[in-house]
Amino acid sequence: MISNFITRVKHAKVASIPIASVSGETKDRALASMAKALDLNREIIISANKKDLATAEKLVDAGKLSKSLLKRLKVDDIKIDEMIAGIKDVIKFENPVGKTLSALELDRGLELYQVSCPIGVIGVIFESRPDVVPQIMALCLKSGNATIFKGGSEAAHSNRAIFDVLVNAIEGTQGMPSGAFALMETREEVNEMLKLDDYINLIIPRGSNEFVKYIQDNTRIPVLGHSSGVCHVYVDKQADLEKAIDICYDAKVQYPAVCNAMETLLVHRDIAGKFLSEIGKRYEGAGVEMRCDDPSFKLLKDKGFLKAILHAKEEDWSTEYNDLILSIKIVDSLDEAIDHINRYGSHHTDAIVTEDKINASKFVSLVDSSSVMWNASTRFSDGFRYGKGAEVGISTNKIHARGPVGMEGLLIYKYVLLGKGDKVADYVGKSAKKFTHKKLSSSFSDKMDGIR
């Protein structure tokens, strides 16, 4: 099994070379063919999914799997419609490969172009959502990357059916190389995959925090993503109370199960009394459990919030609840809020509510997170809302791509130097020629007359 696995990864690596320079037009034809194939093969996919569902239901009944998994696992006509719509969206994107990012004349007739290109081989490791396959395959194909998929065993039949339908469509498209996409199924293969830093250039994990953390901790391959979302809202003493209530309610209650929901509310001492009693009513009404530091506990207790409040423990400050639970802390200053966020947060998304521009400016400058917000809910931090069309993931990495990542996270660049027989010896020593280092307005593709 393992040797077969490595053979397929090697094939993908080989195919990563030709797929990198397939034309935009050919890639769009392959994507259209993928969308059509999903539509034509609904029955095959849904009946494969029924096998997975049947097994999963038994495990849920036996208490071995959670019920929410069934919802993620299920593929019906509506989900297939969404998969098809997602692929059609990717067709609309401009071809991201071969774009000129910079152009510089080094000397007359010696021109340097920085040109976008795919990363190479992407590894996608996901848990139980079969819809990850068409979504990521479309993005990887459009960006010219070969891709190795590894799905959860609960979705094995569904993933295999969807994968085969899509790959047949791609490989039946004239001009597309074969072997660029592979699907792995056994658990051993994940750990094998994590070792293949000679073949796989980037891993995209999709699943629970523990799952992402396991992957990050067990590979030297770069991992694009985040393992937790401990997001904060800081209500400054100069906050507009109405904005603060809107934002803090939205950030916690609108959809608490996601990484960009608020987990800790920080509030300035001078505004805490008024603000907490008002937001407390809203939270109590929504069934939010409030885990408070001593001063906020006392304050809310005195206001009569007895049912909804608890004492926060040290671990609460770094806990992602993903639920209607919130930790609350009163701070003495903006600096204390910033220090708390940088210390306990996950560098994902943090917001300040204030009418004071200097405080806002200080907050967005000093909070070391992938998204920082002034008078807006943390829930906006998302690829779709950020206008990326499709989201590869939300990254808390400090290199390559940070925050909500779209197609740009699947791309890198190469330098192309076009000369006329130029040699470095002419630019060295006493009578050395000088570099002009003059910006060019031409693009690489114009320069090459559209020849691929």
Place this chain on the structure above:
Amino acid sequence: MISNFITRVKHAKVASIPIASVSGETKDRALASMAKALDLNREIIISANKKDLATAEKLVDAGKLSKSLLKRLKVDDIKIDEMIAGIKDVIKFENPVGKTLSALELDRGLELYQVSCPIGVIGVIFESRPDVVPQIMALCLKSGNATIFKGGSEAAHSNRAIFDVLVNAIEGTQGMPSGAFALMETREEVNEMLKLDDYINLIIPRGSNEFVKYIQDNTRIPVLGHSSGVCHVYVDKQADLEKAIDICYDAKVQYPAVCNAMETLLVHRDIAGKFLSEIGKRYEGAGVEMRCDDPSFKLLKDKGFLKAILHAKEEDWSTEYNDLILSIKIVDSLDEAIDHINRYGSHHTDAIVTEDKINASKFVSLVDSSSVMWNASTRFSDGFRYGKGAEVGISTNKIHARGPVGMEGLLIYKYVLLGKGDKVADYVGKSAKKFTHKKLSSSFSDKMDGIR
């Protein structure tokens, strides 16, 4: 020692927050102060260096260190002049922090800015060149990064003297935080440093291939660099012979000890006879040893090149000689050349010599290297020649930064969302507001009225 080391790394991490938002003007004053301090403390630095040289000379005499190390280790007035000039160059660069990379209106009064910022804490591990300290410290300071340096024990006195002079200058500058720069000295600290992925965001290694490889293999912190430079020139059948000879001579002979020198020459069968006999004369004259595949060996032998030729072994195709040695292989096609390069090369820099635009286009598209060249010497692949002003390193990574990397390799970005109390709930459901996703021409700093 170790606990003291970790304390200093934690201090640097803390200082990475304020240094990220120091103004460009303050950073330039600190840089000017660094340059002045080097000038005023020449004697201290040179006398510290003499201690290192004395120890190193004994080790060279005992055959424990190579003579070339002494040259790299030595600090004299000329080297100090170069360090000062290097720092002054960095003053001239624009402040790279706080630049608006993109700006998007999500909806009226809800604006998203992608703003450049430092990475955080950079780890610099280098061997025996004390001039790495001022060069990298200047670049890291200008880009707002805290930095941990670890130099070789051979240069311990020199590094400490230079480091102390520079850090005193920085920390004596009004507005600069303290503790952002630290110097480590013991060997154990390197291995400790490689484990600190919670504190150090990027490692820049400077030293031999083996040294860089060791670092890459022993840390989960991203490493910016390359461990080898197996560069190729492919002489196509459509090559202009004069250009081919100029380029192949320059790429091998002009300075063979560097990573962008050619190590393998590939030549098309149809042009091999004429080309190899001409370049062979030039190489023989320059003392280049030619390690040939069977066909090129036979060809050169028949032409009478008996002294300079040897049979290549399999390992030659992946060897970086860094010397006047060259492996030579005759290929039947452009495809064979591309396959050879992608298989045996180090993805650093590879060139084609041809007058055929279609072949050139195919080569630059399909060769998976950080720099690809058409009719130019591989030796051009370098930060200074590429107009970057200063070079952080040459990267063969497929994410973040590739090829010669300047200041841009020390930067990432954050998203800043500016709202007016906006909540996601308004954009969800039946009467959902629509996002406008309209490109903005404003910059973040204009928007914030220049408030830091």
